[in-house]
Amino acid sequence: MLERIHLAIVLEVEKRGSLTAAAEVLCVTQSALSHSMKKLEQHLGTDIWLREGRSLRLTQAGQYLLAVANRVLPQLSLAEQHLRQFAQGERGTLRIGMECHPCYQWLLKVVSPYLAAWPDVDVDVKQKFQFGGIGALFGYEIDVLVTPDPLFKPGLQFEPVFDYEQVLVVARGHPLARAPYITPDQMAQETLITYPVAPDRLDIYTRFLQPAGIAPRRHKTIETTDIMLQMVASQRGVAALPRWLVLEYAGKVDVVPVRLGLEGVAKQIFLGVREADLGTDYLQAFIEQARQRVAPAVTP
Amino acid sequence: MLERIHLAIVLEVEKRGSLTAAAEVLCVTQSALSHSMKKLEQHLGTDIWLREGRSLRLTQAGQYLLAVANRVLPQLSLAEQHLRQFAQGERGTLRIGMECHPCYQWLLKVVSPYLAAWPDVDVDVKQKFQFGGIGALFGYEIDVLVTPDPLFKPGLQFEPVFDYEQVLVVARGHPLARAPYITPDQMAQETLITYPVAPDRLDIYTRFLQPAGIAPRRHKTIETTDIMLQMVASQRGVAALPRWLVLEYAGKVDVVPVRLGLEGVAKQIFLGVREADLGTDYLQAFIEQARQRVAPAVTP
DNA sequence: CATATCAATGAACTAAATTCATAAAATGCT
DNA sequence: AGCATTTTATGAATTTAGTTCATTGATATG
Numbered sequence: 001m002l003e004r005i006h007l008a009i010v011l012e013v014e015k016r017g018s019l020t021a022a023a024e025v026l027c028v029t030q031s032a033l034s035h036s037m038k039k040l041e042q043h044l045g046t047d048i049w050l051r052e053g054r055s056l057r058l059t060q061a062g063q064y065l066l067a068v069a070n071r072v073l074p075q076l077s078l079a080e081q082h083l084r085q086f087a088q089g090e091r092g093t094l095r096i097g098m099e100c101h102p103c104y105q106w107l108l109k110v111v112s113p114y115l116a117a118w119p120d121v122d123v124d125v126k127q128k129f130q131f132g133g134i135g136a137l138f139g140y141e142i143d144v145l146v147t148p149d150p151l152f153k154p155g156l157q158f159e160p161v162f163d164y165e166q167v168l169v170v171a172r173g174h175p176l177a178r179a180p181y182i183t184p185d186q187m188a189q190e191t192l193i194t195y196p197v198a199p200d201r202l203d204i205y206t207r208f209l210q211p212a213g214i215a216p217r218r219h220k221t222i223e224t225t226d227i228m229l230q231m232v233a234s235q236r237g238v239a240a241l242p243r244w245l246v247l248e249y250a251g252k253v254d255v256v257p258v259r260l261g262l263e264g265v266a267k268q269i270f271l272g273v274r275e276a277d278l279g280t281d282y283l284q285a286f287i288e289q290a291r292q293r294v295a296p297a298v299t300p
Numbered sequence: 301m302l303e304r305i306h307l308a309i310v311l312e313v314e315k316r317g318s319l320t321a322a323a324e325v326l327c328v329t330q331s332a333l334s335h336s337m338k339k340l341e342q343h344l345g346t347d348i349w350l351r352e353g354r355s356l357r358l359t360q361a362g363q364y365l366l367a368v369a370n371r372v373l374p375q376l377s378l379a380e381q382h383l384r385q386f387a388q389g390e391r392g393t394l395r396i397g398m399e400c401h402p403c404y405q406w407l408l409k410v411v412s413p414y415l416a417a418w419p420d421v422d423v424d425v426k427q428k429f430q431f432g433g434i435g436a437l438f439g440y441e442i443d444v445l446v447t448p449d450p451l452f453k454p455g456l457q458f459e460p461v462f463d464y465e466q467v468l469v470v471a472r473g474h475p476l477a478r479a480p481y482i483t484p485d486q487m488a489q490e491t492l493i494t495y496p497v498a499p500d501r502l503d504i505y506t507r508f509l510q511p512a513g514i515a516p517r518r519h520k521t522i523e524t525t526d527i528m529l530q531m532v533a534s535q536r537g538v539a540a541l542p543r544w545l546v547l548e549y550a551g552k553v554d555v556v557p558v559r560l561g562l563e564g565v566a567k568q569i570f571l572g573v574r575e576a577d578l579g580t581d582y583l584q585a586f587i588e589q590a591r592q593r594v595a596p597a598v599t600p
Numbered sequence: 601c602a603t604a605t606c607a608a609t610g611a612a613c614t615a616a617a618t619t620c621a622t623a624a625a626a627t628g629c630t
Numbered sequence: 631a632g633c634a635t636t637t638t639a640t641g642a643a644t645t646t647a648g649t650t651c652a653t654t655g656a657t658a659t660g
Contacts, residue, residue, distance in 0.1 A: 002380050003304055020606060032649050034608060039648095044380070046387035050440070053657050054606040057440070060393060061386035068379040072372060079368040080302050080344070086361035087346035093360060140350065140357070320637060332618050334639060339617095353626050354637040 004076060006040050007069035009033050010048065013056060014066055089281030091120040097142035098125060099133040099149070101195040102225055102245050103269060106162070107146060114289045121282045137272055143283060145272035149201075157278065158270040161290045164242040166203050166265040167257040171235045174256075181259035184212035191237035193228050196221035203267060204240035208260050229253045242267070304376060306340050307369035309333050310348065313356060314366055389581030391420040397442035398425060399433040399449065401495040402525055402545050403569060406462070407446060414589045421582045437572055443583060445572035449501075457578065458570040461590045464542040466503050466565040467557040471535045474556075481559035484512035491537035493528050496521035503567065504540035508560050529553045542567070 012022035013033075023030040041047055048065060049056035058066060085091035096111075098104060104125075111123055129136035133145045137156060150158035170176050176186060187209060199205040199219075209215060220237060222228045225245070232239050233254045246257040271290055277283050312322035313333075323330040341347050348365060349356035358366060385391035396411075398404060411423055429436040433445045437456060450458035470476050476486060487509060499505040499519075509515060520537060522528045525545070532539050533553045546557040571590055577583050 001304065002376055002383070004301065018606065028648090029650055030607075031609085031651080035648075038608080044383045044387050046383065051607070055657090056607080059386075061383055064382060064386060065379070068375070072375055072379075075368070075372055075375075076302055079365070079372075082364060083302070083344045083346065083361055086359075086364060087344050318637065328617095329619055330638075331620080331640085335617075338639085351638075355626090356638085 001043070002040065004073070005036060007065070007073050009037060010058075010062065010065050011069040011073060013049075014058070017055075019056065085120060089279070089283065090118075092280070092282055093122040093124055094144065094282060094286055095124045095126060095142040097129060097133050097136050097145045097147075098127050099145060099147035100269060101197075102242050103146050105225070105245060105248065106269075110286075110290050114286055117289070118282050118285060134272070137274060143273065143277060144286060146269065147272060148203075148267055148269055150270040150272060155275055156272055157275050158272045159287065159291075160268045161271050161287075163266065163268050164244055166207075166240055166260060166267050167243045167246060168204075168260055169229065169232050169239045169241050169246050169255050170258055171233050172254045172256055174235065174238070176238075176258055177256050179258055181262055181264070183261065184209055184214040187216050187238075188214055190216050191218040191220060192216035193220045193222055193231055193237040193239045195228075196223060202240070203265055204260065207265050208240075225249075229255055301343070302340070304373070305336060307365070307373050309337060310358075310362065310365050311369040311373060313349075314358070317355075319356065385420060389579070389583065390418075392580070392582055393422040393424055394444065394582060394586055395424045395426060395442040397429060397433050397436050397445045397447075398427050399445060399447035400569060401497075402542055403446050405525070405545060405548065406569075410586075410590050414586055417589075418582050418585060434572070437574060443573065443577060444586065447570055447572060448503075448567055450570040450572060455575055456572055457575050458572045459587065459591075460568045461571050461587075463566065463568050464544055466507075466540055466560065466567050467543045467546060468504075468560055469529065469532050469539045469541050469546050469555050470558055471533050472554045472556055474535065474538070476538075476558055477556050479558055481562055481564070483561065484509055484514040487516050487538075488514055490516050491518040491520060492516035493520045493522055493531055493537040493539045495528075496523060502540070503565055504560065507565050525549075529555055 008026065009022060012025050013019055016022050016025060019033050020030045023033050026033070037048060044061070046061045047059050048062040050059055082091060096107065098107065107125065115121070115123060126136070126142055129141060131139065133142075133147050134151050134153070134156070136142045137145050147158075150160075152158060168176070168182055176182055179186075192204070194202050194204070218237070220231075222231065225241070228239050228241075229249050230253065231237055240260070243257050246255060249255065271287055273283060273287070308326060309322060312325050313319055316322050316325060319333050320330045323333050326333070337348060344361070346361045347359050348362040350359055382391060396407065398407065407425070411425075415421070415423060426436070426442055429441065431439065433442075433447050434451050434453070434456070436442045437445050447458075450460075452458060468476070468482055476482055479486075492504070494502055494504070518537070520531075522531065525541070528539050528541075529549050530553065531537055532555050540560070543557050546555060549555065571587055573583060573587070
């Protein structure tokens with residue numbers, strides 16, 4: 001079989017001019033090279049070199065083999081280099097899962113400096129998971145989960161990366177727009193617009209309406225934040241979003257945030273990872289990057 | 301070191317789904333594969349597979365390695381296939397040396413069917429040699445020498461491929477055009493046009509003029525056959541060429557052949573090769589092709 | 601013409617790969 | 631649930647392959 005060593009020998013002999021010199025570079029004896037190549041020649045049924053006195057001259061087959069060596073050997077050493085980068089966590093694909101719709105805006109701000117700092121790492125963002133975000137993490141579908149619901153299970157590690165307040169968003173002209181805060185019963189007359197997820201995963205239900213036994217007049221779902229806010233601005237309904245996100249849109253869309261209840265609804269976003277991956281440099285670096293961006297930038 | 305076998309294992313495990321199945325295909329035991337890959341993993345410092353129960357799932361590094369395998373392995377097997385073709389003389393470059401200017405026309409007729417029959421063989425034609433045609437053959441500059449002057453030396457083999465008559469070419473309106481043959485003394489008044497080679501390699505000198513102690517009035521040299529015949533047609537001189545070549549040009553240029561002396565000058569063209577190369581299929585095939593074209597085609 | 605250098609070669613040796621035997625874990629089947 | 635089967639991992643034994651050593655023959659070099 002044609003092996004890597006044969007290509008290396010042909011290349012090195014051509015570079016150094018003799019078997020003896022090549023042997024030195026390859027850290028074996030001249031005899032070893034002679035035996036190796038003789039075996040290859042027997043296997044192929046053709047000589048690689050013409051033996052002219054005490055020097056070697058490539059045959060046509062040898063010249064071809066040299067061309068192959070020049071082409072293939074760099075591919076192998078590059079592959080090894082890349083694999084070593086994988087080993088040291090300097091290269092890979094970071095697959096991020098999102099279980100928190102509005103966090104996308106925040107994620108973009110984390111990802112862009114991260115990509116600059118880790119040129120050999122690709123980032124992939126996924127939003128749909130067959131068995132939920134935790135399942136995707138366990139099943140190696142994703143490497144990081146961005147979620148407001150940490151689930152402390154063995155093998156996983158969750159870490160809070162930022163706190164924010166979930167608020168009600170209403171149009172500037174809305175009757176509730178000037179209230180310091182709203183009470184659950186005030187929602188009974190409103191149309192609520194949310195992302196299309198189960199109500200038990202929406203804080204406005206679990207932490208505001210359900211405890212008071214109130215339901216909104218109507219409930220519509222919309223996928224994208226932009227359209228959702230357009231709808232709110234045009235008085236088609238109200239929505240619940242992070243305060244920082246509302247403030248970011250303040251200049252573009254005519255909406256205002258209102259506190260949910262006297263105390264407000266406080267939230268945390270967590271980054272979940274597999275404990276086994278904690279040694280991976282580029283993953284650690286991502287968590288670090290996310291932590292630094294603890295206060296989401298707000299355009300006043 | 302990353303070896304061919306490692307790539308083969310990764311590829312085959314992915315194709316068959318298990319180490320055990322791959323081992324069977326690769327004709328070794330499952331244990332051997334397990335040991336091999338463990339060693340590679342230790343060398344690289346990263347796992348190739350995630351061991352999940354009794355099945356293997358590629359890690360990111362593993363997926364990369366698979367991609368490398370898919371790219372590199374075909375290159376290696378193609379290289380082996382080509383080398384085996386070199387070995388069996390089914391592939392190579394046939395470097396032809398020419399020591400006989402007018403033979404070029406003949407060569408083209410041999411080469412074109414040859415190339416069609418041997419698609420994996422390249423043909424290269426050379427006309428200048430530092431140490432003469434024989435030297436080029438010995439020095440592996442060329443593989444075949446087309447020459448009218450065989451030199452029977454040990455290690456070389458010459459074979460006649462065709463006979464022809466060297467004739468004088470004169471314009472149709474030339475005084476000698478109607479003679480059945482010319483004598484050396486008739487040349488004393490003529491301008492002789494030849495290829496630019498030493499006179500002792502021109503038959504008209506060595507076998508016609510010199511024996512009679514005659515020299516032509518003038519001697520001009522021209523590189524190409526076409527121009528040479530144009531010159532002859534326009535009465536600027538006479539030339540010596542193979543009869544078949546003159547007949548080929550008969551339709552296009554107004555020249556006629558005249559025998560040199562009563563007996564004419566008979567010539568043979570030989571193909572010279574190194575004896576060591578006689579086993580090479582594509583070389584043998586070339587000689588065979590040349591032999592079949594023993595009578596140069598003549599357009600009447 | 602002596603000396604040094606280089607490739608080839610056979611035998612001895614060494615290291616590496618492979619097998620064998622077996623364990624541990626997990627899947628599938630009754 | 632329990633048993634048979636399948637799969638990977640592992641340590642020791644074995645075999646194979648590769649390497650070195652010692653030497654020869656050929657050929658440049660001074």
